[in-house]
Amino acid sequence: MTSPSKKLGVIVGVDGTVSQVGMYSMSNDSQLLWYGDVLTGPKIGAFLTINQNDVKIIATVSSEKVVDQQNTVRSVEFDNRFHKDSINRVITLKTKGVIEENKFQVTSQYVPMVGNEVTLTTKEELDLIFGLEPGEDSIYIGNSLLEGQPINIPINKFFASHIGIFGNTGSGKSNTLHKTYLELFRSQYRSSILNCSQFFVIDFNGEYTGDNTFGLDASNKLIFEIDTRAAEAGQKMPIKKSYLFDPDILAILFDASPATQVPFLRNALRTFNNSITDEEKFAEMELGLLRSIIIGTGKVSADALENWIKAAETVGIADEILEGLKGNSSWNDYGNPVINASDGQTSILKKGQITEKGEELLKLEIIKNELSAKYKEASPIYKLSHFLEFQKVYVSAWKSTKIEFINPLFHRIKSAFESLEKVVEIKENLDACFKPMNIISLVHANQEITRLMPMLLSKMVYDEQKSTVAGNDVTQTKHLIIDEAHNILNAEYRNNGDDWQDYRLSVFEEIIKEGRKFGFYLTLSSQRPADISSTIMSQLHNYLIHRLVNEKDLKMLENTMPTLDRNSYQMIPSLGQGEAIITGNAMQVPVFVKVEKEEINRPKSDDIILTKLWTENELIELF
Template sequence: MAEVTLPLALAASGRRGLARGTVGDFVFIDCDLETILGRIVEVGIFGSDRTGLDRQIENQPIVHPDGKIQLLATVDKTSLKVTRGIAVQPRIGDSVYLAEGRSLSKTIQDALVGDLKDPILIELGQLAGLEDATISIPPEKLFGRHCGIFGATGGGKSWTLSRLVNEAVRLGGKCILFDPTGEFAGKIPGAKEFAFTKAPPGQTLARFPFRDLAEEDLRALLTPTSQTQIPTLRNAVRTLRMAEAFSLPTSPFASIIVDGRRKVDITIGQKTWGDIWVQPDGTIKKTDSPRAPLGMAEIHLYKAIGSDVCDFNIHALAGQLKNECVHPAGFGDAAGSYGGIDKQALGYCTSLIVRTETYLSAPELGCIFSEDGANICTAINQFIVDPDQHAMILSFKDVTFKYNTRELLLNALGRYLVRKARAEAFKNNPVICFLDEAHQFIGRTVGDEANSVALDSFGLIAKEGRKYGLTVTIATQRPRDVPQDVLSQLGTLIVHRLTNERDRETIEKACGEMDRSAAAFIPSLAQGEAIFVGPDLPTPMPIQMMIPAPSQQPESRGPDYQSAWVLAAQ
């Protein structure tokens, strides 16, 4: 911070139009070989100069206002290169010049482009309060370290999100937009649009295939208790994976169909261990069945059984849960077999069995467990490899919050993208995930205190997706609800107007470059105005975002009271 005298800042009678130097203006401080870029954060007349000020302004305006300047960056006079930080300290007597819009934007623009040759640039808008000060930024410096868009309702957050998505599409990038409210329907030209549960005109009904559902997400949905139900659920899942493996052409065990049941011969080498019978509904009954064949099959099929997704007949899960409730061993000659039904264990698991049957048939969860709609994982795979597809919109507008369906569905999609990223599917086709209303999903847990599951898939993308070519841009009006470990991974922050003190404190902590003098502007930012902060930016930049084209503006306006109330009165 530097204190300066601003002799031209006084708006005396008849001189207001000639006054120069007000709060928010950018200035250059001449420090010989280098120049400091700063921004005026305070202007006033202090001390004894305030005595008789009104009379002096009217008669002889000789009072010189003082001001405080936030020091932002250093500009080399020879190369005009902007560097982060303050390389030289201003001294008493250094001259201060008001920054002209075009030259300032060029200086910042050159710093953003750096050594890139013929770069592609995302057009953002112009420096706030300056004319002819347009700013564009390379996508690497905006999305490369993940991005966060924050702002209270009506601050322009949704329009900024639309602007960034449409710019990425214009430049040939690939984006997946997760739309919780449906306000982006038809707003991204050329986008493939899908909707879950119910598809309006122009969108394709989609479902998330349960076979790509992570086992952890299944546990989050069913919320089994830790003592009895979790081990039973785990055993049932492993058994159903085994039954699924028996039916595949790659199965190492011979099998035949007898009266609708599959008889599997468990022979390894020269030794036959016995038979396993898979019922017509896909389950395996364990009551009084020999343990050896099941044990040897489990050892031999360890890769398939150890999968982390629900690649089995999930509609047989309730029946298999019942089959798992058996005594571990019989008596006497039957000691090598499972025992009879364990009524106590079955009683403990009854609530889990009922929940499973209810959820698998619930219409609210049809977007996961039904066969209606396009396979969204297949659509994503096609989107990744198709060079002519640049945007995909996934609408959650009609997905219910009941049974935590909305949160689980989005988390399942995020986990699928993480698996694709780890398989290096995005190395040559980088993808940006845009998540609107992120506070509804990130940092959430499902279950009670004794058995809670974190919905952390987008947190995983933020933590490890960058090295695989998968980045995320989150938008929310409640930054305080975003976990700190996710906030710390966001390289570029776009901050619109925030009035809540806790939200502003969260942003200040997340932005090492933003001090309190810069943060003081946040509550008074105009609609569409935002402060850009990030390690790849030369300085925090207040930018008036370019308004999206009318066809690209999301439907985020509030209610029209004028029309509605007048019509009601008539």
């Protein structure tokens, strides 16, 4: 038998989706006991039901006030203001949806009418509001703040979307991010998820590197501790060669100037990718460059040979092998360049050809073998570095480019390659390189790698997914999770000459605009949503909003979240730790929830208790 409704008041005014209720009594208890159920009283944010025949219109309380019916008498002796029989309570309701045929839906088909009576929203009705479609799979995230109702998130509508998790430091956003995916892996679909999907967590602060984070062990999880500070290289990130040796990527990484350095890089990489297939090709090309410099003595720049020797020394060719190239003298014999060895007697160059004796003195065959050996033993990154050193000599030898314009670039190349060598492992393909869960910790990475790695990994993984899925059914998905996303998605410097920022934002904007159709989903977590590109923010589908107080952050949310109503928006600055608003395509109405906190398995983001730290330190000193 259904419990009779508790009538609280009647509709006395309607203005669109906003209506006023004249209350039958003050009814100001925060909770009311009715037929065994403890129901939330008519306070700000609470649900109430407007009864209209067989339809129940669901609304939330947005404001309340009292109207004093006897407030017209102003004299002291006849002042009846605020008399207990004089005050009427009026509350304002904002319509959220309707319950019809035992189902809640958001619709404007029914609107409140003057005379409709208002009742408490029962447990059964709350179940329909917070509930899911029949048979819809979900995960539990916590309880609603006011009603204490269990809140479940539909798996399909939520995880097959781009997600935003925002909140100030200490508001609980890291716990929410971890809890959300932890519950997904605890679901009945765990084994299928691990077979069909891959997750990549970009972790700037090392919060998710624990042994049991996300409820997964080492058999299903890889943690990449990217460390550019250690003396020895640690674990390296697998990157496809074609992505790292891309002229756009390297031009930005090396901060190359557009006028001379970018064209140099583009031409050099084109030659490297197309012509240098092995160590023999490399040795032949660079020895050919040396021969051309010697033979063209009168046509090349005066320091061309010296620059070639410096390049060879940088590659690692020993001094004793290069000694034949040093200290030689040249002159013109009736317009023909002639070079004698350092002994002043033996001709190295005569009649435009290197003499047999010259070949021997210059040790050209030995140099060729050494070049081949040095290139063969070099890592892929240093193979490119070796090639670039000689390309610098090539473009400057015939004065097509002044070497002083290129030299500054090579100081940056050296620094960048040293960092990359520690953290990157070049792969021809990515087969078996990643596990279902992959956590990339950048807490020990320098600034160059911190800004490069997320973009490089994201573009690579996205392009791989796009290539696999394009034109086919989606049989696998990839989920990119970026904690502290404002670190790499800041739009402040766009169009201000920051090529790096423009390229990076273009990559992520393509992902968030196009990724969904290819089964590629983005989750962003940040304490500064105002710093994230508005284009990216506007493409998010579901949000979990913790406490935010900065005006710019709140304004960004107001402008980019169509499903967040005004009353919910105004509550954001007063949310407590772990409290959040869930809104978006997955939820029929914005829901205030207390996200359940895991006692053991949670991120390394707890607040430091200073007095405990200092007490422990004092005890250590005593002993």
